[in-house]
Amino acid sequence: MFGCVVAGRLLQTNLQQVDETHALFELPNASTINHLCVFLLGTVPFPDGYGATVHFHWPGKGFQLLGMLSNDKPSAIFRLRGNFTPGASAGPVAFAGGVNPTVGGDVTAILGIAIEPLSQISLTLPDPGNGNGNGAVVVAARLADPSYLAEQIVKHLFNFLSSFVGTGTVDENTLVPMGAIVRWYEGFKTKLKNLGPGFLDRAMD
Structure with a gap:
């Protein structure tokens, strides 16, 4: 092994x-x-x-x-x-x-x-910053928690959709086109496939 x-x-x-x-x-x-x-x-x-x-x-x-x-x-x-x-x-x-x-x-x-x-x-x-690869362990342990993973996914979606609002304030009345959610979903799947769930613990795009 x-x-x-x-x-x-x-x-x-x-x-x-x-x-x-x-x-x-x-x-x-x-x-x-x-x-x-x-x-x-x-x-x-x-x-x-x-x-x-x-x-x-x-x-x-x-x-x-x-x-x-x-x-x-x-x-x-x-x-x-x-x-x-x-x-x-x-x-x-x-x-x-x-x-x-x-x-x-x-x-x-x-x-x-x-x-x-x-x-x-x-x-x-x-x-995670000591150079021995420990960050991978910390990320894996966090992402093994379903509530933490769900929270990170929601934050990722919120940050993505907020970019369509420009400089305005996001509230419950803000409208976002469904096409934007589809684009987020496709991009999310691609990142998950190529980078693994660890990308959620890094800075959002």
Whole structure:
């Protein structure tokens, strides 16, 4: 389901399954790793409403949460050199049993992947602007709420129809041609197909 590439090395697909929701890659010669990419192989998608958090474990020095993956964000690049803070978090204990402290005199680190509900991931990664793809999680969690989704659709329609009124005040007596609603509906379907529902959480056109 997952692949991993360390910059300058061959593709790794030797994923080790820990349990139903946890898996890991061993990363030998970890002291030489600057960047790595984690991605979905495209063979098995996440179940609806689920994604995965990505964790880096330095033996004896703890876990660090790097970011996340989802069906809407199937790959992510992480910079380790200069960003990893030993002991930054306790991390998921499910990965700890797979840690092999040294191989060939250098440290073997662990890249852990934990499959979790998107709603739970959004609580762990609340900041959509931190560069780890967390915004996709937050948007997905919001849009999973039917009342929030309905409100955003209505706002989108209202903003679109307001453009036909010009500078006038919109009230209950304002008339809008039915053709405008048809054009909104067709444009809405096109955006939904091409961009997914996440476009509703961005600035309205």
